Amino acid sequence: MRRTPWAFAPLVAAVLWGGLYVVSKWTFAAIPPITLAFIRVSLGAATLLVVVRRYYPDRSFSRRDWYGFGVIAIWLAVSLATQFLGTDLTTAGEGSLITVTTPVFTVLMGVLVLGESVTFRRAAGVLAALVGTAVVVAGRHDPSTLGAGAGVGIAMLVLASVTWAGYTVWGAPLIRRYSALETATYSTALVVPLFALAVPLELHFTDASIGLDAFTLPVLAAIVYLGVAGTAVAWYCWYKGLEYLDxxxxxxxxxxxxxxxxxxxxAFLGEPLGTGFLLGGAMMAAGIYVVSTDRVDEGA
Structure with a gap:
């Protein structure tokens, strides 16, 4: 592994995604899930395209590369659609718990697809972070709400976790051939037409409707957060880490x-944290430190 501050870019992404569940769930009251996903990726892609044309104005890609971008775009589209639909159908506790399975799926796919190694140190770190995060989630949400969401919603969130792992793993070769910025940009751009086709189907089959009056200032602020911070910046930071880490x-x-x-x-809602947050947060931080300082790839 190369040691650089950019190796911690995925932590920036995780911070930006910290409020994603609540913001998405709240915005669904005004904009249905697939339509919101379309708006989100359109804004994210537009933001990324402006930046990528500034730094790589003359880059061209082979047909094989565009095929690669298309593959990870499909992973991404399925992940985002099932994440938004699953979020709409589940409780906050269920969403938070299922989210923590994503790193586990990613580690497994990294082994199976990319041939990455799992040392005892790495396995122990992942387990510590998993348990610590579960402790935080359990202390934050009422256990009685678990199981209150629709079973199909839970299944969709699991699928979202698996497909995000696929987006991460299958994106790695393109990132290392070109860059995190280009890979994030063109895969996001290719997602836009996929959601554009899905929006009329959602509006037709769910009898949902959306008018200009839905776009209030708070809703527009949420859309900017989702599209610019939660998509353009966060997806770039996520992929940026893959330039330096497995x-x-x-x-x-x-x-x-x-x-x-x-x-x-x-900080913003006055929700209590308690000792579970401190204990779980410390375990999570220790697990991340253990894994991020594992030197299994050095000399490769």
Whole structure:
């Protein structure tokens, strides 16, 4: 592994995603899930395209590369669609708990697809971070709400976790051939037409409707957060980590997402944290440190 501050870029992504569940859930009252996902990726892609044309104005890609971008765009589209639909159908506790399975799926895919190694140190770090994050989530949400959401919603969130792992792992070769910025940009751009096709189907089959009056200032602020911070910046930071670290190491930073969400709830909503947050947060941080300092790839 190369030691550089950019290796911690995925932690920035996890911080930006900390409030994603609450913001998405709240915005669904005005904009249905697939339509919101379309708006989100459109804004994210537009933001990334402006930046990528500034830094790589003359870059061209082969047909094979565009095929690669298309593959990870499909992973991304399925992940985002099932994440938003699953979020709409589940409770906050269920969403937070299922989110912490994503790094586990990513580590497994990294081993199976990329041939990455899992040392005892790495396995112990992932386990510590998983348990610590679960402790934080359990202390934040009422256990009686678990199981209250629709079973199909839970299944969708699991699928979202698996497909995000696929987006991470299958994106790694393109990132290392070109850059995190280009890979994040063009995969996001290719997602836009996929959601554009899905929006009319959602509006037709769910009888949902959306008018200009839905775009109030708070809703517009939420859209900017989702599209610019939660998509353009966060997806770039996530992929930026893959320029320096393997997929299994990058994945462990995602354990910070529910912990950041709990901290934001305390800071802005006055929600209590308790000793479970301190204990679980310490375990999560220790697990991330152990995995991020594992030197299994050095000399490779």
């Amino acid at each position: 997929a299994g190491t990058v994945a462990v930073f995602l354990f910070a997402q529910p912990v950041v969400g709990a901290a934001l709830g305390a």
